[in-house]
Amino acid sequence: MDLNTFWFIVIAVLFAGYFLLEGFDFGVGILAPVIGKDKDARNTVIKTIGPVWDGNEVWLISAGGALFAAFPEWYATLFSGMYLPLFLILVSLILRVVGLEWRKKVDDPRWFKWSDRAVFIGSWAPALLWGLIFSNIVRGMPIEADHRIDAAAALPEIFNPYALLGAAAFTALFSMHGLAFIRLKTAGRVRTDAGRVAGRVVTLGAVLGAPFALWTALSYGKQWSWIIALLIIVAVLVGGFGLIKGKDFLGFGATSVAVLGVAVLMFSALFPRVMPTTLAGGVDLDIWNAASSDYTLNILTWSAVFVVPVVLLYQGWTYWVFRKRISAPPLSAESAGTAGTASSAGVVA
Known part of the structure; x- marks a missing residue:
């Protein structure tokens, strides 16, 4: 295996790890x-990711750094063609940080409400946009012979049916994966409430995830890609069964396989290209014409040998320390009334 192939695999693994961990x-x-119908319940839901969410973002930083160092042409072309979606992801992630870190700084119901909205938008928008971006990477973009993309001309093209389905599928699968994590990490009424929405979340995951996997495999994949697509569909169904039946480890394990399967499907469909072109006179970017020099790749490889194990050990230790379930305190009479009113209002709406 040459270093170009090796670093393509490394970047694929880093993005797969990011989708797996940041996905939930x-x-x-x-x-x-x-799921969080009252303040205590919402706090409990958010606490499930409290110790790990910022560590999970290290995978994105690592993937971006590896992409920049190993395949600078890929990095430059991607950012020039997808500048607006990537910028919106950055803004959304900042918004989520504000919502997560500052929500308890002010004891005011309005502040909590705005913080919760920031967390929602900062979670929903990146999920949607990552699906849009990676679907377009697989489908291809208008890359010219000099490896440039006219961003203004490319912007309307990125909202194609395949990419829009990919955006919706990513959001649905991440929601399903997140629900599995909530069920795995909580006890009591929060876990029960999570079970009540399982049917709807699983339905969305199956209805959107299955066609996206099949479309990717049949239109852009290799001859054997349908096997991965089938694995994704089976994993979604098994995960749905686990979520609905309260089998938490089965549900989380299966949704993890589904998310990883999507990453494997998309990167395997690309290889050895990294960004195909949709222009007749354009040039595909591949692992050779987009790569750094052999000398640079050698240095990167030796650096990764020492750095990656440390990162993996630290993150594994973090998950081990915070492995126990958490639960919300019992509902007070006032909170129960508020939650009931909110639920009734939601039903009426």
């Missing part, structure tokens, strides 16, 4: 307003 963070943020 996004899902928790998306579902927090639905």
